[in-house]
Amino acid sequence: MKLVVVGGSGYLGSEIIQAADDTDVKVYGTYHEHQGPGLVYFNLADEDSWDNIGKIEPDLLVWAAKRYFLDLPRFSHFINKIQSLGSRVIYVSSDIINCNEALNAENDLGNYARHKRAEHQLVDEQFGEQTVITGPIYGENSAGRLDGRSRRLVELAGQPQEYWDNVIKTFVSVRGLACTIVAKRHQTSPQDAYIGPGSRESYYQFHLRRATELGLPTENITASQLDTQEAQKRGICMDTSYADEKSRLWWPEQEISLRNN
Numbered sequence: 001m002k003l004v005v006v007g008g009s010g011y012l013g014s015e016i017i018q019a020a021d022d023t024d025v026k027v028y029g030t031y032h033e034h035q036g037p038g039l040v041y042f043n044l045a046d047e048d049s050w051d052n053i054g055k056i057e058p059d060l061l062v063w064a065a066k067r068y069f070l071d072l073p074r075f076s077h078f079i080n081k082i083q084s085l086g087s088r089v090i091y092v093s094s095d096i097i098n099c100n101e102a103l104n105a106e107n108d109l110g111n112y113a114r115h116k117r118a119e120h121q122l123v124d125e126q127f128g129e130q131t132v133i134t135g136p137i138y139g140e141n142s143a144g145r146l147d148g149r150s151r152r153l154v155e156l157a158g159q160p161q162e163y164w165d166n167v168i169k170t171f172v173s174v175r176g177l178a179c180t181i182v183a184k185r186h187q188t189s190p191q192d193a194y195i196g197p198g199s200r201e202s203y204y205q206f207h208l209r210r211a212t213e214l215g216l217p218t219e220n221i222t223a224s225q226l227d228t229q230e231a232q233k234r235g236i237c238m239d240t241s242y243a244d245e246k247s248r249l250w251w252p253e254q255e256i257s258l259r260n261n
């Protein structure tokens, strides 16, 4: 099987490449601005670069690119081309598509939410391809890159820090998510797949746990409450967690061994 990871130079994409490398899959990744060893150039806005993917003739394409502008006609044209090559698609979506506050917000978060939701709906409803929904991703990836929240914890170690204890998420480890996506390569499901550990945490609980995992002091980390009106204004949902029945597709990290899958 040939797999192309669009966004292979990114935080999640590079981990998907690493996870696929442990299997029988021949994996290719793309970059846009940050060139890396073995990556091919691809920019959604530059149609000439699409041929770089066409030449690979993938069986499966995982869309793990993050962009901050919506260009739905071109995205649709691209997915159409991928299907015409005989390739399936897995689109990495976000829990933000279920957050009405974000979808209505006139700020960067709102732009991101509308963009993800529009692409998600197109992939799912028009093209009948697989979408996977994830909450905030964390952890050190195989390239040694940490998520932004953990990086900030390291930078602020020992300094007073407050995190909301009434904003709830399903936080998803980068390795677990990458392995779950790779493990799904032989499956097709018309439904959204919620991927995650089946648990919920507030931002406060998450930061406390991460500080402990990273060996950082925790006495300086305290809980605060986000005012619901303020949340509405900023486009923040109080709870976008998903757990239990929806997140059965999680591949528990301690069981990750993809070689035989």
Ligand SMILES: NC(=O)c1ccc[n+]([C@@H]2O[C@H](COP(=O)([O-])OP(=O)(O)OC[C@H]3O[C@@H](n4cnc5c(N)ncnc54)[C@H](OP(=O)(O)O)[C@@H]3O)[C@@H](O)[C@H]2O)c1
Binding pocket: 006, 007, 008, 009, 010, 011, 012, 013, 030, 031, 032, 033, 034, 035, 042, 043, 044, 045, 063, 064, 065, 066, 067, 092, 093, 094, 095, 116, 134, 135, 136, 137, 138
């Ligand atoms: N991180 C999270 O907490 C989180 C949560 C939910 C969902 N997601 C979704 O997961 C996916 C990966 O996120 P991430 O955090 O790994 O993002 P990231 O580290 O910012 O990586 C983004 C990737 O997209 C590529 N890219 C940017 N503009 C592009 C364009 N015009 N055409 C083609 N590729 C382009 C980048 O290439 P260069 O770096 O080479 O320019 C990079 O490889 C995204 O779809 C995101 O919406 C992420």
